[in-house]
Amino acid sequence: MAVQAERATPSTTDELADLLSPTGPGHGVIARGLGRSYGDPAQVAGGTVVDLSAFSAISAVDERTHAITVGAGVSIDTLLHHILPLGYFVPVTPGTRQVTIGGAIAADIHGKNHHVDGSFASHVVSMDLVTPVGVMTVTRDRDPELFWATAGGMGLTGIVTAATITLLPIASTMVSVDTTRHRNLDEVMAAMVDGDHRYRYSVAWVDCMTSGATMGRGVLTRGDHAPADRGRPPTTIPTGASVAVPFNAPPGLLNRLSITAFNEAWFRAAPKERLGGIESISTFFHPLDGVANWNRLYGPRGFVQYQFAVPDAASATVATAIERLAASKVPSFLAVLKRFGAGNRGPLSFPTAGWTLALDLPVGPPALPAVLDDLDDLIAAAGGRIYLAKDARLNPAHLETMYPALAEFRRVADRVDPERRLTSDLDRRLNVRGPRHA
Amino acid sequence: MRDAFGQPQTAILFGGTSEIGLAIVDRLAAARLRHVVLVGRNPSALEDAASALQARSVTATVVLADAADAASATDAVDQAFGALGAPCDLVIMAVGLLGDQAADDDSPERTATMFVVNTAWPAAVLAGCRAALVAQGTGQILVLSSVAALRTRRANYTYGAGKQGLDGFTLGLAESVRGTGVTVHLIRPGFVTTKMTGHLSPAPFSTTAPAVAEVAVTAVMKGTPVAYAPGILRYVFLVLRHLPSALWRKLPG
Numbered sequence: 001m002a003v004q005a006e007r008a009t010p011s012t013t014d015e016l017a018d019l020l021s022p023t024g025p026g027h028g029v030i031a032r033g034l035g036r037s038y039g040d041p042a043q044v045a046g047g048t049v050v051d052l053s054a055f056s057a058i059s060a061v062d063e064r065t066h067a068i069t070v071g072a073g074v075s076i077d078t079l080l081h082h083i084l085p086l087g088y089f090v091p092v093t094p095g096t097r098q099v100t101i102g103g104a105i106a107a108d109i110h111g112k113n114h115h116v117d118g119s120f121a122s123h124v125v126s127m128d129l130v131t132p133v134g135v136m137t138v139t140r141d142r143d144p145e146l147f148w149a150t151a152g153g154m155g156l157t158g159i160v161t162a163a164t165i166t167l168l169p170i171a172s173t174m175v176s177v178d179t180t181r182h183r184n185l186d187e188v189m190a191a192m193v194d195g196d197h198r199y200r201y202s203v204a205w206v207d208c209m210t211s212g213a214t215m216g217r218g219v220l221t222r223g224d225h226a227p228a229d230r231g232r233p234p235t236t237i238p239t240g241a242s243v244a245v246p247f248n249a250p251p252g253l254l255n256r257l258s259i260t261a262f263n264e265a266w267f268r269a270a271p272k273e274r275l276g277g278i279e280s281i282s283t284f285f286h287p288l289d290g291v292a293n294w295n296r297l298y299g300p301r302g303f304v305q306y307q308f309a310v311p312d313a314a315s316a317t318v319a320t321a322i323e324r325l326a327a328s329k330v331p332s333f334l335a336v337l338k339r340f341g342a343g344n345r346g347p348l349s350f351p352t353a354g355w356t357l358a359l360d361l362p363v364g365p366p367a368l369p370a371v372l373d374d375l376d377d378l379i380a381a382a383g384g385r386i387y388l389a390k391d392a393r394l395n396p397a398h399l400e401t402m403y404p405a406l407a408e409f410r411r412v413a414d415r416v417d418p419e420r421r422l423t424s425d426l427d428r429r430l431n432v433r434g435p436r437h438a
Numbered sequence: 439m440r441d442a443f444g445q446p447q448t449a450i451l452f453g454g455t456s457e458i459g460l461a462i463v464d465r466l467a468a469a470r471l472r473h474v475v476l477v478g479r480n481p482s483a484l485e486d487a488a489s490a491l492q493a494r495s496v497t498a499t500v501v502l503a504d505a506a507d508a509a510s511a512t513d514a515v516d517q518a519f520g521a522l523g524a525p526c527d528l529v530i531m532a533v534g535l536l537g538d539q540a541a542d543d544d545s546p547e548r549t550a551t552m553f554v555v556n557t558a559w560p561a562a563v564l565a566g567c568r569a570a571l572v573a574q575g576t577g578q579i580l581v582l583s584s585v586a587a588l589r590t591r592r593a594n595y596t597y598g599a600g601k602q603g604l605d606g607f608t609l610g611l612a613e614s615v616r617g618t619g620v621t622v623h624l625i626r627p628g629f630v631t632t633k634m635t636g637h638l639s640p641a642p643f644s645t646t647a648p649a650v651a652e653v654a655v656t657a658v659m660k661g662t663p664v665a666y667a668p669g670i671l672r673y674v675f676l677v678l679r680h681l682p683s684a685l686w687r688k689l690p691g
Contacts (some may be wrong), residue, residue, distance in 0.1 A: 004575035004619035018468060039442065045525065046575035061583060090519045301660070304442050369469065392442030395470075425576075428525065429439035429447065431606075 001392075003045035003425065011054040013128075013135055016366040019050060019420055020132040020159070028423040031099035031159045038296070038305045039392030040425035041106070041154045052102055056080050057160050067125055069164045076290075087219075087333040089225065091123035094111040095336075101158045107389035108152030111358075112201035112285070115341040119351050121356035122344060123166045131158035131416035144345075149412040152349035154245030154388055155412050156422050156433060170225045175201070177187050177223035178407055179274045183268070185216025187318055188337065189355075192220065194337050195202060200224040201284070204337040205264045207358065209256070211326045216319065218337065219270040224299075226278060255362075256331045263334060285311075298362050304392050306372060307358035309340055309350060312385035317382040318355050321375055325359070328371045333360040347405035348432075349413075350387045358390070369393065388426065396430045410434040439525065441575075444659035445470040446527030446578070450518045452563055454478030454500065457632040459532030460487055461651035463496075465663050466528075469621045473497040473520045479504050480628055505559040506534045506551055515566030525574045528658065531560050531581045531604075535597070542596045556600030562609045568611060568620070575617040578658055581608040582650075583626045585666070585683050591686065612663060623625060623657045625650065627667040642690065643671055 006025060010016040018028055028047030042049065052073035059069040064432055066088065068080060076090055077097035081088070099109065105127060110119045117123070126139040129150060137146045150157045152330045178199070182188040188204050197204045199222035206218040281288065295302065310317045318337065320353070321362065336358040343352040361368060376395045379386065384403035386394050402404050413422070413433055420433060427433055440446045451459045454476030460490045463474055474491060476498055478484045488498035493595035497678050498520040503514035519526060535555040564579065565690050571577035586594055606625065612622035627639035627650045653667035666672040678686070 001576075002446070002619055004572075004617075027453070046573060195612070302442075333570060338621070363443065369445065393445075396472075398446075425439045 001043075003043055005044050005046060006046050007051055008046040008245060009051045009054065013130060015335050016050070016130045016161065017135055018157060019048065020130060020417075022132075022419065024048075024421065026315075029421055030424040031102055031106070031155045032072070032073075033103035034098050036096070038361050038390045040429065043425040044102075044423060045425055047366075050159060052100070052161070056100075057162070061086055061088060061167060062335075066167045066169060067164050068167055069341045070101045071162050071435045072100060072160045074101050074106070075099060084173055084281075087169055087171070089166050091117060091166060092120045092309075093285050094288060096288050099291065100256060101163055101165070102155075105151060105160050105163060106153060106155045107387075108344075108346055108351075110338075110340070110351050112203045112338065114351055115196055115202065115339045116200050116300060117153075118341060119344060119349060120165075121148075121346060121349065124151070125164040125166060126164040128161045129409070130161055132419060132421050133416050140180070142380075145408075146346040146416060148349075149347060149409050151344065151346040153346070153409065153413070154348065154426060154432065155341070155424065156417075156427055158416055164169075168225075169227040172226045173281050175222055175223045175279050175281060176226040176227040177277045179271055179275075179277060180220045181270045181272045182218050182220060184214055188216065188218040188220060189315065189318070192337075192339050192371070196222065198222075200318050202339065205266075206322070206335045206337045206357070207267060208325050208332045208335045209260045209263050215326065216322050217267060219267065221280070221284070224263065224337040256329065259331045259333055266334065270409070272431055301360045301363040303360055304368075305358060305387075306334065306375065307350075307387040307388040307390045308354060308379045308384050308407060309352050309354060309356040309374070310379060310382045311352060311354040313354075314382035314384060315355055316401050317378060318357055319382065320378060321360055323377075324371065324375065328329065328367055329372050331362060332366050335359045347401055347409035348388065350385065351387070352385065354384075358385075358387075388432075391426070391430075394430060399430050399432065406432075406434070414435070440578070441470060442580075444660070444661070445690075448473045448522055448524055448526050449528040449530060450475045450477065450522065450526055451532060452477045452514070452518075452560070453479055453505075453530075453532035453534065453582075454484040456532035456534070456582075457634070457647040458627070458630060458654075459530055460649050461647040462530055462532075462580070462654050463491065464648075465651050465655045467494050467496045471496050471522065473499070473522060473524070475499045475501055475521045477492055477503050477514055477518050488621060492613075493585065495583075503533050504601075505535075505581045507557045508554050508562060511559055511562035511573045512566060515563055517571065522533040525578055526567075529564075529571070529577065530654075531579070531654045532633070533560050533563075533565060534582065534584075534601075536594065537597050539594050539596060552596045553603070554601050557603035557607075560604050561580075561671060563609060564607070568615065571620045572615060572618045574619075579608075579611070579622045580618070580654055580658055581605075581622065581624050582654070583608065583624055584677055585626050585628050587626065589679050589686070591689075594610060597598050609664075621661060623655045623662060624664045625667060626664065627653075627670065628671045640641045643668055643674065 025048045027046040032042040055073040083364040109262045166327045202222040286424040313355035382400045484500045491498040526552040583605040587597035587605040590598035629644040657665040
C-alpha cells in the first residue's frame with residue numbers, strides 16, 4: 001500500500017541519535033532496510049523512515065571465534081560476497097539474500113536450519129543500538145531484556161547500527177541435497193519428524209490446491225554444506241538474477257487455473273527420490289533471487305503472505321489450514337512447510353517449537369480477508385502465532401494471545417522510548433506498543 | 439491503519455445519520471473498524487447510531503455540525519479529527535438534501551440552502567480533510583455523489599446541480615492528491631429507497647442503502663476511482679447523457 005513519508009539518510013550515529021531526540025521530526029520514526037518487507041513494518045505514513053545504507057562497514061573475521069561485526073545496512077547478499085571467499089557462510093539465511101542485518105535482527109529471521117541452529121538472534125553476540133534515551137551496546141549479559149526485545153522487535157526498541165554475529169565455517173559453496181517426493185501431507189510430515197534431525201537444512205514445498213488422498217502433497221529437500229572434495233572450493237560468488245519479470249502482470253494472471261497447472265507441473269518435475277544431489281548456494285537457499293522482480297507476477301494488487309507457527313501438540317492444525325484454503329477456492333501458490341526447534345527468549349520472536357507453514361496468496365478473491373480471519377482464530381486457539389515480519393492483515397485482537405510475552409515487550413520498549421517516537425504502520429495497525437499509560 | 443486489503447480501522451462519517459453512510463460503516467464494522475466519528479446535526483439520532491455501533495465493539499464519537507452553515511466546516515473537520523486522536527483511514531462524505539423541487543423552484547432562500555448543504559459545506563469539509571490526510575501521508579476519501587449529477591432534470595434539478603458541483607470538485611480533488619498517499623473514491627448511486635426518498639416512487643434501476651454500501655466498500659478496497667450503484671448505471675447513463683432533450687424529458691422516474 002502506497003503511503004507518503006519523509007526519508008532520512010543519517011551517516012553517523014550522532015545524526016541518527018538526533019532523529020530520535022525530542023527535537024527530531026514528529027509523527028514517528030522507523031528504520032528501513034532494502035524495502036522488501038511483505039507488509040508495513042518499515043513504513044510510517046506521515047513520519048520519517050530512516051535509510052541505513054551509510055552503516056555499511058564490515059570488519060575482519062575473528063579466526064578464533066568466527067565473529068564478524070557488520071553494519072546494519074549491509075545486505076546478506078553483500079555479506080556473502082565478502083565472506084564466502086574466506087570460507088564462511090551466514091549462520092541463518094531466509095529465502096532471499098535481499099535482507100539487511102538490521103532487518104534480520106528486527107524480524108529475528110529463521111532459515112531452513114532453525115531445527116538445528118535456531119533463529120538469527122541465536123548467532124548475534126552484540127548489537128549497537130540507538131534509542132531515544134541513548135546509544136548503547138547490548139548483549140545477552142548487558143541489558144538482556146533489551147537484547148531479546150530487539151530480536152524480533154520489528155524495529156520498535158531502537159535502531160540497530162551494527163551487530164557482531166558468529167559465522168559458520170564451510171568447506172565449499174555447494175550443498176549436498178536429498179530430495180524426496182511425498183503423495184500427501186501426512187507423508188511429508190512423517191518424513192520430517194522421522195529424519196529432519198539428520199540434516200542441518202530441511203524444507204518442504206507443499207501443494208495447497210489438491211484435496212482428498214493427495215491433499216498437501218509435497219517435495220522435501222534436505223541437506224548440508226558439501227565437504228570440499230564434493231564441490232568447488234569456497235571462492236564462488238553466488239550469481240544474481242538470471243531472469244527478470246519486465247512489467248506488472250495484468251490482474252488475475254495468477255488464478256485458480258494457472259496456479260493449479262503450475263503446482264501440478266512442479267510436482268511432476270520433482271524426482272521421487274534423489275539422494276546426495278549437489279546444488280549451488282543460490283539454487284538451494286535463494287531460489288527467488290534468480291528471478292528479478294518476481295513480485296510483478298502478482299499484478300498491481302499484489303499478494304499477501306500468511307505464515308503461522310503451531311506447537312507439535314497442534315500439528316493437525318497444518319492440515320486443517322490447508323483443507324480450509326482448498327475448500328474456500330482461494331488460490332494459493334506452493335506453501336513452505338518447516339519444523340521449528342525451540343524458540344528463544346524474545347517476546348516477539350516468531351519461531352516456537354513445532355511446525356511453520358508459509359503461504360503466498362494473491363489479493364483479489366473477495367472471500368480472502370474472511371478466510372484469513374478464520375485461520376487467525378484457528379491458529380490462536382491452537383496456541384500458535386502469525387509471523388509479524390510477513391503480516392499485512394492480522395486481526396489485532398489476537399496479538400496478545402499469539403505473543404503471550406507482549407506485556408514484557410511493551411515495558412522494555414517504553415523504557416528506551418518513553419515518548420513513543422518509534423512507531424510504524426504495523427505498530428499502528430496491530431497496536432504492538434499498546435495503550436499509553438498516564 | 440488500514441491493512442493490505444484496504445480495510446480501515448478508523449473513519450469519519452460526515453452525514454452521521456445518513457442511511458447509506460451508516461450502511462457503509464456497518465459493513466466496515468464487520469471487518470477491522472474500531473473507531474468512527476459521526477458528524478451530524480440531530481443529537482438524538484446520532485446518539486442512537488453511536489449506541490448501535492458501541493454494541494458491536496466499535497467506539498463511536500459524536501460531533502455536532504450543521505451543513506446548512508458553511509462557516510461551520512472548519513470546526514467540524516477540526517473536531518472530527520481531534521475526536522479520533524489517531525490517523526484517519528477513511529473519510530466518508532454522505533451529506534445530502536434532496537429538497538422539494540416544487541417548493542425550491544421559486545425560493546432564493548431554499549435554493550441557496552440546497553447548494554450550501556449539497557455542495558459548499560461538503561466541498562469545504564473535503565478541503566479541510568485533504569490537508570489533514572496529506573499530512574498523515576495516507577488515507578482515503580469516499581464521496582457519495584449521484585447519477586442525478588450527470589444530467590439535471592426537471593424533477594430534481596436543484597439537487598442534481600448541487601451534486602454536479604460536488605461531483606466535479608471530487609474528481610479534481612482526486613487529481614490533486616496523486617502521489618501523496620491519499621486516494622479519493624467517488625460513488626454515483628441511482629435511485630436509493632431510503633427515508634430521504636420514501637415519499638417518491640422508485641425510478642428504474644433503484645437500489646438500497648446496503649447495496650450502495652457494498653459498492654462503496656468494494657471501491658475503497660480495490661481503489662476504484664469512480665463506481666456506480668448498481669454498476670449497470672455506468673452504461674445506462676453513457677446513453678442517457680446524450681439523449682435529445684425531447685426524449686430525456688419524457689423518461690419516467
